[in-house]
Amino acid sequence: MAGRESNRALQPGRSVAGTNLEFTRSHNRRVVLDTVRRLGPVSRAEIARETALTNQTISNIVEELEQAGFLLAGEPKREGRGQPSIPYAINPEGAWSLGFHVDHSAIIAALVDLTGKPVAIREIPAQRPSPHSAAPALRRLADELTAEAGIPASRLLGAGVALPVRFGVGAITTAGPTTLPGWDDPDARQHIAEALAQPVQIENDAMAAAIGERLHGVARAIDSFVFLFLDEGLGAGVFLGGQPWRGASLNAGEIGHMIVAPNGKPCPCGNRGCLERYLSLSAAQEFLADQPGAPALSELDGAPSAPVERWVADAAPYLAGAVNILESTLDPETILLGGLAPAGVLASLIEKAEPLPMSVGSRSGRRLPRLMAGSVGHHTVVLGAASLPIFDEINPRFDVLLKH
Template identity: 40%
Template sequence: MTGRLDRAGALPGTNLEQTRALNRRAVFDAVRRNGPVTRAELAREIGLTVQGISNIAAELEEAGLIRQEGKRVGQRGQPAVELSVNPQGGYTIGLCLAYRRAMGVLVDLTGEVVASDTCDYAERHPAAITRILHAQTRRLIDKAGVPEEQIWGIGCSVPGTVVNGAFWYDKVQEAEEWTHFPMAGELERLTGHRVILENDATVASIGERLYGIGRVANSFFYLHFTLGIGGGVVTDGHHYRGAFGGAGEIGHMIVKPGGRLCPCGSRGCLEQYVSFYAAAEAVCGPDRAPDEVPAEELAAYCRDGDLRILGWQQQAGQYLRIAIRNIEAMFDPDTIVIGGGLPSELLDGLIAATAPLLPVMAHRSASRLPRLMPAEHASDLPARGAAALPIAMAMQPNISNAAWSRTSKALPEISSPALAILGVATARG
């Protein structure tokens, strides 16, 4: 057998080379999560020798992924050099498709926002909305002035069920046109970058884990309002999608047996009573569909004390109490976080209407966090959560989950030395 050896003596394509890429990813991820960090600390966490860590760190530094921050002082012996992520080592884009609004951010490897963009839209066809997201992507890249080869990918948050890069959404009048629409593939074709599509509740929970309540709560359940209501599950610091990507679909928990018919085929699902759609249904009248009611109109009704909205809040609060108690019984989270696109006036009233919550389970009596908390999010948090998806893919390039599978086979080649050294394929054709 002949072939050209790399400088470590490994034949390209061998298991040894894959192991080296895996070790590089492990070191990079540990620096990203824990930095500034010393080589000795990395060795203890990952289980490699200090010399092995030093060799890998040199490769990552040469690729521009990490950098030396300085020396650790106050310890015995020679001060140890600290390593941290190089923010300019790569960039990701996060897009958030919300109700009548698209939000986007371009962030560096530390998650700091380099450029942001928000646009309202009235279009209702998925192809038109995909073109809006493409235009938003171009604006973000132009604002940031980032070279194309430094962009690791695009994460996109959508309000629907995601399977293999396509999703459907049953809360709009044109539901048939949204059925299994291949948004990831279309957006890849337009932008030339890998696109990872994910359900908005899962993405919101990722954003909350990275930048919000996740700083003090290791396990939580995120209740996310859009036209419907979804959920995201974070356990032991990691988000959980389930076997088919549907973990946390709290909107289809039955809270009133024999109640209203839901598009899922069941009756009495939670989102038939607790959702933006349900709130809008209370005020839209016979001449409009609920998804045609602007959020600002609902907020104004709430401020004016409209009895229709106040009545919805009180009824919805009682059904939400049931859901909260069931979530606690199933997942035993540190807390339940409630957020999303519901106007703050409606959200505050809804939270108030859940009081008093149903009796707490005995083992939760010592919890230091309230059972229900509003999300600690800024306006760009869902998009920042979406921007974390390409990094998650880079850390797990062989992931087989159907929702994150490759969708397009005709992407242009964008050479990324940083991704190459992490063992992530850069050939797009």
């Protein structure tokens, strides 16, 4: 790896050093794309300072990426006496990507441009879809979205599928109300890829949302964070050192079943006192069922009602406890709370979790709050799913280097 000090003036976000060896061409291409994504528009000289690649390597890659349509050259800027510099930015129309959010009652599909902006979204009802029952519907949705936007299939980078799947964990996979059949079968991805005639990646909903957050959201410049994903259950997407942390069996972040109340409420997983029995939309609905006249959470918009605030007061200490555990275990830069709950409810949870208990996260001189709001809303997961092929194209991965 090149060892030159890179210029830190172009923060936010830490740069990844490139390398000039020929066999790492694709890695360097990702390093350049990632730099332009985070800091663009940027000149070749600025890319060189950030990546420690040689000017010649950068010129070659920038030319290649511009010809491929991934980068757009802006108006040349004259600074001082030297050659005018050309600022480069990601070309939104350089490529497109498909995302699918499959859950127990619906399939949402989105077509996004290279900057993650949705150009078409569609939703259809579905009944606990399996890979086999979903495949024809995904194909139909893909055809409809690309036709609507007038985009040829050849300009797609691929498709991402996000769902509430946990891999091979017996009880957790099958017992909860939020899981789906058949998706942890190793052939599921291939089956969908064949139906779509596109490369396909499958990811759990929380990690897909975290990758979307890293690529296009508030975590653009945050290398190590935990994205707490609140929906009917509770999951987390973990990023450490700029890379998703999936764990030995792809189940890292399955924090909904951390035991936070010994001998507490029974959970479908077989344990008692799991975190998501207190901090999730199903926990909220259960709490509100005992409160006369309480609104359904799905109907909430704006400030939470008094009964919802009572649930928030009940759940916030569990959130604070989870922050303490995650900080103590992972020492992230921040923890984001997002998901499918109404934004006002999440904001209230963050507020009521204060003061957070002491942990290594209590350190002084923090750049970011310990707990902050992440992406929320009905489309969080589908946009995260659509970001998977783009992330794959842009993210510099060190495992590529280590293989050589």
